[in-house]
Amino acid sequence: MPLQLRQAIKPHEGLLGMWHITESEEFFRHHLSLSAAEQAQLQPLKGRRRIEWLAVRYLVHVLSERKVRGSILKDSYGKPQLEGSKWHISISHSRDRAAVIASPHIVGVDIQVVVPHIARIAHKFMRSEERAALDPHHLIPHMHVYWGAKECLYKAWGRRQLDWCTHMRIAPFPFLPEGGHSLGYIEKEDQSLAFDLYYRLIDGFVLTWVVQVIHPSDS
Numbered sequence: 001m002p003l004q005l006r007q008a009i010k011p012h013e014g015l016l017g018m019w020h021i022t023e024s025e026e027f028f029r030h031h032l033s034l035s036a037a038e039q040a041q042l043q044p045l046k047g048r049r050r051i052e053w054l055a056v057r058y059l060v061h062v063l064s065e066r067k068v069r070g071s072i073l074k075d076s077y078g079k080p081q082l083e084g085s086k087w088h089i090s091i092s093h094s095r096d097r098a099a100v101i102a103s104p105h106i107v108g109v110d111i112q113v114v115v116p117h118i119a120r121i122a123h124k125f126m127r128s129e130e131r132a133a134l135d136p137h138h139l140i141p142h143m144h145v146y147w148g149a150k151e152c153l154y155k156a157w158g159r160r161q162l163d164w165c166t167h168m169r170i171a172p173f174p175f176l177p178e179g180g181h182s183l184g185y186i187e188k189e190d191q192s193l194a195f196d197l198y199y200r201l202i203d204g205f206v207l208t209w210v211v212q213v214i215h216p217s218d219s
Helices: 025-031 036-042 047-064 116-120 128-132 136-157
Strands: 003-009 016-020 072-074 080-082 090-094 096-104 107-113 166-170 180-188 191-202 207-212
Touching: 003 047, 016 047, 025 047, 036 047, 036 072, 047 072, 047 096, 080 090, 090 136, 096 107, 096 207, 107 136, 116 136, 136 166, 136 180, 136 191, 136 207, 180 207
Parallel strands: 090 107
Antiparallel strands: 003 016, 016 096, 072 080, 090 096, 107 207, 166 180, 180 191, 191 207
C-alpha cells in the first residue's frame, strides 16, 4: 500500500495522512462501498479526477481503522464530514497525491505540487507583509506554503465568502526546507480565529495543515 505518511498531530489530537496514488479506479471501487450520495458526487467527474476523489475516501477509511467504512458526507456549504464521527476532517489531492487530516479540533489540509507560475498570482492571495517576508532563496516553495496555508484556513472556515487577503493572514515565518510552523488567522466581522500552521515538503509537493488553537476560556 502506498501510504506515504501517517502521523499523529502534536501537540494536538488527531491524525494526518498522505497517499501516493498508483492504483486504478477499479482498485478503489472494489475496496469502497460508496453510498448513493457518494455515487452521485462521483458520476460527473472525469478522468484523473475520479481516481483522486476515490483515493481520498480510501485514505480516510484506512486512517479511521474502522471495520465498516463511514461515508464522507457534505454539509450545506460542501464541507466534508465523516459519517458517524464527531471529528472534523479535511481532504485534498493533487496529481498523484492525496492528503487527509482528522481531529476533534477544526482542521484544514492542502497538498499541491510545486509549480513556478504561482509567482504570477501571488499578489492575489498574499498580503504585502507576507510578500515582504518571502525568502528569495526559496521563493517558489515559500509562496506555496502561504497558498496552501490559506487553502487550509478556507477549508477550516468551511462557509466560503472569505477574501484571501482581507480575511486571512499568516504570521510571517522563515522558510525551512525540512518543514516548519507558523500561525494563521481568520478575521471576519466580529470573529477572530487562530490556527497552528504546519508545513512539509515531500517529493516536490508542499503539504500544509492547520489546527484551530483552543484557549482554556474557549473550551
